[in-house]
């Protein structure tokens with residue numbers, strides 16, 4: 001049985017951001033399992049605005065590379081899969097199914113200006129869950145904010161409904177994946193006991 005200490009090590013203490021990956025493939029079943037894990041994490045009103053596009057093919061990767069910050073190109077080229085995490089601007093359309101106890105819950109979210117902050121906050125939260133879910137399913141993850149979001153959206157989501165927020169390289173580590181652990185803030189620097 002996995003102990004609490006082993007779980008904490010797998011998800012946090014021993015887990016690192018990966019910057020390069022081995023040639024070992026990531027089967028589609030693993031990506032499905034990753035989504036099946038992350039979908040259980042909580043969001044406001046059970047809204048679940050995050051959407052995922054898994055870039056697996058050489059053609060899709062070639063479409064992604066021009067939108068990357070130069071320092072991120074080799075990382076994407078080395079990873080078998082890069083997830084484009086996005087939010088759905090029209091997440092409220094799913095509310096009737098996601099809140100079966102409520103009467104027409106989507107009608108309260110007709111205004112786009114009200115929907116967007118909810119989508120952005122909760123999808124960002126889900127992006128954090130996504131990194132942990134990847135680790136929980138035995139994958140190394142390398143999140144990257146360094147890319148042209150408008151360019152990625154125009155290329156991959158031309159109907160304008162999904163808006164990208166983060167890229168996450170996924171795969172298995174090679175011998176050179178990890179950088180030394182960076183310092184973290186101490187309890188007294190980041191926490192107030194009130």
Ligand SMILES: Cc1cc2nc3c(=O)[nH]c(=O)nc-3n(C[C@H](O)[C@H](O)[C@H](O)COP(=O)(O)O)c2cc1C
Pocket residue numbers: 015016017069071072143144145146147166179180181182
């Ligand atoms: C939201 C986010 C954006 C990031 N963007 C980039 C990026 O564009 N390029 C990059 O090389 N690393 C990027 N990183 C990696 C961070 O620098 C790294 O996770 C952090 O320094 C902790 O490293 P560690 O997991 O090895 O301790 C990003 C991480 C996060 C969570």
